[in-house]
Amino acid sequence: MFSRAYRAAVTVPPLLWVTVLLLIPYLLMFCYSFWSVSMAQTVVHSWTLDNYRELLRVNVYWQTLFRSMWIAARVMLFSLLLGYPLAYYLSFHAGKRKDLFYQLVIIPLWVSYLVRAYAWKTILGSEGVLNTLLQYVHVTTHPLGFLLYSPFAVVLTLTHIYTPFTILPIYASLEHIPRALVEASHDLGGSPSQTFWRVIFPLSIPGVLAGATFAFVLSLGDFLAPLLLGGPSGIMISNIVVSLFGAAYNWPLGAAISLCMLVLVVGLLFISERLEKKWSFT
Amino acid sequence: MASTTSESTVVTGLTKPATEPLLSIRNIAKHFGKNIVLRDISLDIAEGEFLTILGESGSGKTTLVRIIAGFETANSGQLWMSGERLDPLPPYRRRVNTVFQHYALFPHLTVEQNVAYGLRVAKLSDAEIVSRVEQALSMVKMKEYARSKPAKISGGQQQRVALARALINRPRLLLLDEPLSALDANLRRQMQVELKSLQREVGIAFLFVTHDQEEAMVMSDRIALLRSGELEQVATPREIYRRPATAYTAQFIGHTNLLPADIKDGVARYKSLSWPVQLPDGPALFSLRPENIRLAGISNDPIGDAVRFRGKLRHHAFHGASELLQIEHADGLVLWVRIRSSGGGWHGDLEFEFSPNDAAPVRESQTRD
Numbered sequence: 001m002f003s004r005a006y007r008a009a010v011t012v013p014p015l016l017w018v019t020v021l022l023l024i025p026y027l028l029m030f031c032y033s034f035w036s037v038s039m040a041q042t043v044v045h046s047w048t049l050d051n052y053r054e055l056l057r058v059n060v061y062w063q064t065l066f067r068s069m070w071i072a073a074r075v076m077l078f079s080l081l082l083g084y085p086l087a088y089y090l091s092f093h094a095g096k097r098k099d100l101f102y103q104l105v106i107i108p109l110w111v112s113y114l115v116r117a118y119a120w121k122t123i124l125g126s127e128g129v130l131n132t133l134l135q136y137v138h139v140t141t142h143p144l145g146f147l148l149y150s151p152f153a154v155v156l157t158l159t160h161i162y163t164p165f166t167i168l169p170i171y172a173s174l175e176h177i178p179r180a181l182v183e184a185s186h187d188l189g190g191s192p193s194q195t196f197w198r199v200i201f202p203l204s205i206p207g208v209l210a211g212a213t214f215a216f217v218l219s220l221g222d223f224l225a226p227l228l229l230g231g232p233s234g235i236m237i238s239n240i241v242v243s244l245f246g247a248a249y250n251w252p253l254g255a256a257i258s259l260c261m262l263v264l265v266v267g268l269l270f271i272s273e274r275l276e277k278k279w280s281f282t
Numbered sequence: 283m284a285s286t287t288s289e290s291t292v293v294t295g296l297t298k299p300a301t302e303p304l305l306s307i308r309n310i311a312k313h314f315g316k317n318i319v320l321r322d323i324s325l326d327i328a329e330g331e332f333l334t335i336l337g338e339s340g341s342g343k344t345t346l347v348r349i350i351a352g353f354e355t356a357n358s359g360q361l362w363m364s365g366e367r368l369d370p371l372p373p374y375r376r377r378v379n380t381v382f383q384h385y386a387l388f389p390h391l392t393v394e395q396n397v398a399y400g401l402r403v404a405k406l407s408d409a410e411i412v413s414r415v416e417q418a419l420s421m422v423k424m425k426e427y428a429r430s431k432p433a434k435i436s437g438g439q440q441q442r443v444a445l446a447r448a449l450i451n452r453p454r455l456l457l458l459d460e461p462l463s464a465l466d467a468n469l470r471r472q473m474q475v476e477l478k479s480l481q482r483e484v485g486i487a488f489l490f491v492t493h494d495q496e497e498a499m500v501m502s503d504r505i506a507l508l509r510s511g512e513l514e515q516v517a518t519p520r521e522i523y524r525r526p527a528t529a530y531t532a533q534f535i536g537h538t539n540l541l542p543a544d545i546k547d548g549v550a551r552y553k554s555l556s557w558p559v560q561l562p563d564g565p566a567l568f569s570l571r572p573e574n575i576r577l578a579g580i581s582n583d584p585i586g587d588a589v590r591f592r593g594k595l596r597h598h599a600f601h602g603a604s605e606l607l608q609i610e611h612a613d614g615l616v617l618w619v620r621i622r623s624s625g626g627g628w629h630g631d632l633e634f635e636f637s638p639n640d641a642a643p644v645r646e647s648q649t650r651d
Contacts, residue, residue, distance in 0.1 A: 178386065180382050180384065180386035181386050181388060181389075183351075183353050183373070183380075183382070183386065184380070184382060184386040184387075184388070185388075185399070185403075186352070186353075186372070186373040186374045187351055187352075187353075187373055187374075187378075187379055187380045187448075188374075188379065188399050188400035188403065188447065188448075188451060189374050189375075189400050189403050189404055189451065190374055190399070190403040191374055191403070194403045198399075198402075198403070199388060202390050203389070203390060279390075281389035281390050281431075281433070
């Protein structure tokens with residue numbers, strides 16, 4: 001048995017942390033979303049559903065939300081398509097170079113997000129590395145405009161940034177598969193591709209779900225990549241929230257959008273966790 | 283290595299079957315880096331035979347079955363199955379199936395999906411799969427668990443499912459890598475009997491790997507004793523027990539007294555013991571099983587030219603049906619004697635006897651790294 005003092009010492013700080021830094025801000029945000037702003041730009045502390053009505057009424061909000069989800073979905077898909085084969089190679093075929101490759105996957109995470117986003121700007125810009133190269137080898141005569149300040153640039157950058165977040169959980173789930181199961185499949189006549197689709201892939205689904213959730217949720221709430229590389233057509237929902245809290249000084253509307261996103265994300269995490277549990281055996 | 287002979291100096295025991303062997307292991311050698319695991323193994327397995335590879339941990343027995351299954355590649359040597367090279371084939375093209383040590387059942391599939399796996403990947407018709415799975419599950423008495431996931435059934439039941447999953451593919455040869463080692467003693471004995479009768483029923487050759495000499499004796503048609511990557515002796519359980527070729531075999535299989543004797547003019551002498559032999563002069567090692575020594579003068583079935591000795595009881599262990607006595611003679615000779623259990627109460631000088639025929643000459647085992 002632990003003493004009361006000990007129990008208090010280990011439970012109070014984290015509870016305090018969660019309360020002060022998470023619960024109270026969320027509660028404030030919740031309240032704000034039901035308040036309004038007066039003409040004099042002061043917050044009116046009376047309850048109203050106007051902010052939510054505004055969200056449904058003004059197309060740009062939910063269109064931007066859908067665009068953000070569509071960008072996040074593509075980032076998720078490309079991160080999985082890039083990340084899975086890499087994680088698979090790392091786990092099953094890298095042999096002695098496993099640790100080295102693992103570090104190579106991690107290293108980009110140590111580099112500032114901002115630096116990596118700017119790097120893409122210098123690659124994709126009209127005077128950038130890619131356009132210069134394409135013109136040099138005469139693939140095009142003019143710089144390609146869609147490369148930068150477009151949803152394409154945002155998807156590309158976010159995929160680059162969040163692929164490690166998909167590789168790591170997939171790699172972890174592949175590492176957990178007992179190699180005897182792979183041998184058993186071969187032993188029973190399963191070819192390498194049958195073994196992959198019938199044994200390895202189903203057993204790695206928890207990792208795929210975790211990776212997909214990371215990529216989707218992190219991309220959905222991103223505001224730096226669209227700010228730096230998105231241009232007018234690549235605006236995402238977080239950019240709107242930022243401007244509502246900032247320039248527009250409409251905290252209540254910003255809070256309402258944030259709350260909607262929070263509900264969406266929590267719902268996704270909940271579903272993803274349920275699915276992961278359903279598919280975890282090893 | 284292009285040797286085509288499968289004769290090996292250590293292979294004794296059963297006379298070679300007239301027909302071609304099912305599996306012929308020829309001069310297989312394997313090393314992992316500097317660690318030599320198998321050196322020049324040659325062994326034939328006949329159709330329908332129950333052959334056990336017996337060895338201590340680190341003897342290379344698991345590596346040998348993994349080479350046969352195709353999970354490891356030998357550094358030299360060949361495998362032949364019914365006159366065709368086996369070793370160049372990948373595991374999924376070999377008509378060999380394995381029961382793994384920890385069963386390796388697919389955790390995301392039900393018992394029946396596990397058993398059906400081999401037939402599914404072979405793309406058999408649904409109707410055939412259903413009927414064969416049902417047959418296989420009833421063979422191992424697991425029909426009522428068909429829809430369970432492996433995690434929900436006991437170790438013994440998992441064992442049965444692993445067996446059904448391997449046998450449903452009708453392999454030419456079934457490899458069993460210490461399949462009983464994870465079971466407790468009672469279940470293990472029961473599974474030994476079941477496995478043996480199942481093997482007779484299906485008529486498939488079993489290559490069974492174990493470190494347990496008793497298990498090997500109970501189940502096998504022949505035992506191949508592996509020691510530090512080399513075959514020490516290959517023989518029937520009776521022969522390997524009664525006529526162990528080497529001192530190592532004699533000690534590993536059962537319990538024995540090793541007598542380093544000197545032979546002169548047809549008489550072997552060790553300390554105060556002497557018995558007639560038909561061997562050339564010189565030093566020789568003999569194995570004398572404890573149960574071949576008995577208390578003198580109590581049996582009404584006398585041994586013709588019994589060798590007798592007297593000694594004091596130094597140690598005594600009760601084993602239920604028998605008792606093991608450690609007897610020390612005045613000249614320092616110490617022998618183990620196994621007798622049938624009685625009331626006990628031995629004291630003073632006891633007299634023992636054994637037949638010279640039971641002192642089996644064995645070769646000195648080479649010492650290896």
